[in-house]
Amino acid sequence: MHSSSPVRPGEAEAASLEALQQLRHSGRIRAISIDLDDTLWPIWPTIARAEAVLLDWLGEHAQSTAAYLGDTDRVRALRHEINALRPDLAGDPASLRRESIRLALTRADEDTALAEPAFEVFMAERQRVQLYDDALPALEFLARRWPVVALSNGNADVQIIGIGRHFQAALSATGSGMAKPDARFFRAAAEAVGVAPEHVLHIGDDAELDAKGAMDAGMHAVWLNRGQLAWPCVGAEPHVTVASLWQLCQGLADR
Structure with a gap:
C-alpha cells in the first residue's frame, strides 16, 4: 500500500482490503509463503521460557555451567557472543545455540x-509455542485456497508444533545455507510449491527480512504490522500492510 500523506486507520484498512481483493481476483496469486516466528506466534516469550528450562537442566547436570551463566540474560548474551565468534554459522540458529551451550560448558570446565x-532440552521447549488467536484460522483459510510453504529464519518445526498439515513444504535457515532476505531463499520457497516467484504472496512480520526481501525476490508481499508501525525501510512500501491475519483473510475472502 503506497501513500505519501497520512492515512487514518479506517482508511488504511479499507485500502488494504481493496488491494488484497485486487490480488485475489487478478489470478496472480498461486501460492502462499509465510513466516513463522512473530507471525504465527510471539517468539521472545517462547525463547525466554526455553532458556529458563535450559538453565534448570544445567543446574541438575552441569552445576558449574549453570552458575557461570547465572540467569537468562547471560544465556542470551552468550548466544549473541557466539554470533561474532562463529560467522561460519550465520543463518543457522540451531548450530549457534548448540555452540553457545558448548562455549559455556568449556568456560566452566x-x-x-x-x-x-542440553540443546535437545532447549529445542523441545522452543517448539512449545502459543499461537496468536488468528494464526490457526488463517492457516486453515489459506491452505484451503493455495499451497502454503513455511519460510523461516528460525528453527521451529511445523510438524512438532502440530500445524504441519497446513503446509505443503517448510523451509528454515537451519541446514539450508540461506536465510531471509536472501532472494534465493524466497525463490526456493516458490520452487518448493512449483510456482514462479511472481505468483507467490509472502506474509511476514519483519519489514526488512519479510516484506522487502519478498519484493526484492519478485514476490507479492504482505507486511503483518501488528504494532501498526511506520514503514522503516528505504524504498517502496509493501504491496499490502495488515494489522492482523484476520484482516488478511478478510481481504482474500471470496466475494
Missing part, C-alpha cells in the same frame, strides 16, 4: 559432550 542433550 565441564564436559562439552553435555552440549547436545
Whole structure:
C-alpha cells in the first residue's frame, strides 16, 4: 500500500482490503509463503521460557555451567557472543545455540559432550509455542485456497508444533545455507510449491527480512504490522500492510 500523506486507520484498512481483493481476483496469486516466528506466534516469550528450562537442566547436570551463566540474560548474551565468534554459522540458529551451550560448558570446565542433550532440552521447549488467536484460522483459510510453504529464519518445526498439515513444504535457515532476505531463499520457497516467484504472496512480520526481501525476490508481499508501525525501510512500501491475519483473510475472502 503506497501513500505519501497520512492515512487514518479506517482508511488504511479499507485500502488494504481493496488491494488484497485486487490480488485475489487478478489470478496472480498461486501460492502462499509465510513466516513463522512473530507471525504465527510471539517468539521472545517462547525463547525466554526455553532458556529458563535450559538453565534448570544445567543446574541438575552441569552445576558449574549453570552458575557461570547465572540467569537468562547471560544465556542470551552468550548466544549473541557466539554470533561474532562463529560467522561460519550465520543463518543457522540451531548450530549457534548448540555452540553457545558448548562455549559455556568449556568456560566452566565441564564436559562439552553435555552440549547436545542440553540443546535437545532447549529445542523441545522452543517448539512449545502459543499461537496468536488468528494464526490457526488463517492457516486453515489459506491452505484451503493455495499451497502454503513455511519460510523461516528460525528453527521451529511445523510438524512438532502440530500445524504441519497446513503446509505443503517448510523451509528454515537451519541446514539450508540461506536465510531471509536472501532472494534465493524466497525463490526456493516458490520452487518448493512449483510456482514462479511472481505468483507467490509472502506474509511476514519483519519489514526488512519479510516484506522487502519478498519484493526484492519478485514476490507479492504482505507486511503483518501488528504494532501498526511506520514503514522503516528505504524504498517502496509493501504491496499490502495488515494489522492482523484476520484482516488478511478478510481481504482474500471470496466475494
